[in-house]
Amino acid sequence: MKPIRSTFLRYWRIGRLLSKTYLLLNVIRLGLWWLDFPRLQAWVAGLSHRSAGNGAPTAHGWRSVVWAIEHATNYSPGGAKCLARALTAEILLKRRGYQPELRYGVFKSPTEAFKAHAWIDLQGQTILGQLPNLKDYAVLPTISQPLK
Numbered sequence: 001m002k003p004i005r006s007t008f009l010r011y012w013r014i015g016r017l018l019s020k021t022y023l024l025l026n027v028i029r030l031g032l033w034w035l036d037f038p039r040l041q042a043w044v045a046g047l048s049h050r051s052a053g054n055g056a057p058t059a060h061g062w063r064s065v066v067w068a069i070e071h072a073t074n075y076s077p078g079g080a081k082c083l084a085r086a087l088t089a090e091i092l093l094k095r096r097g098y099q100p101e102l103r104y105g106v107f108k109s110p111t112e113a114f115k116a117h118a119w120i121d122l123q124g125q126t127i128l129g130q131l132p133n134l135k136d137y138a139v140l141p142t143i144s145q146p147l148k
Contacts, residue, residue, distance in 0.1 A: 014064075021068035025080055025088045032084060044087050048094035057097040065092045066128050082129050086118040089128045098122060103129075105137030 024047075031040045069089055073080045080088075086102055093100040101121040108114050117137055119129025126134065 017064060017068045018071060021065075021088065021092065022072040022075060024091060025069065025072045025084060026076055028087050029076070029080055029084045040087075044091055047091045061096050062093060062098055062122055062127060065089060065096065068092075069128065083118040086120050086129055089120045093120070093122070100127075102142070104140040105134070106140065107133070107137045109136075 028040075028044070031043065035043070066089070069085055069092075072088075073085060090100050090102050099122075103119050103121055104116070105119075106114065106116050115137075117129065117131060117134070119131075119134065120127055131137075
């Protein structure tokens with residue numbers, strides 16, 4: 001009987017994480033349309049500080065967040081751009097006790113148009129938003145204090 005219960009609980013947790021991620025990702029997408037960025041950033045900071053009380057962060061924890069964002073993006077109408085995905089990851093990772101670094105970068109080559117990208121670094125490793133030419137992007141300074 002125990003294996004059935006533990007399997008049920010595992011799927012329950014996965015479904016709950018995926019549902020939360022889907023909702024948060026799409027609310028952030030709407031926020032990018034309706035709010036100015038400093039206001040959205042303040043909202044994200046407020047959500048990031050609400051602790052879920054899950055104890056010490058684990059490698060499995062950040063991988064499950066990245067997995068949930070990838071899957072929620074697939075089911076979101078029109079997909080989700082890198083900034084919405086990175087902001088969602090920042091909230092979910094901080095609530096699990098991690099210290100992710102949200103990075104913004106720009107890229108301009110003579111043959112291509114101007115490009116911007118957002119990604120998440122954790123402990124010196126890019127865990128969300130990896131691109132083949134990410135090292136060619138000029139990283140913008142971190143916006144330290146959101147409006148209150």
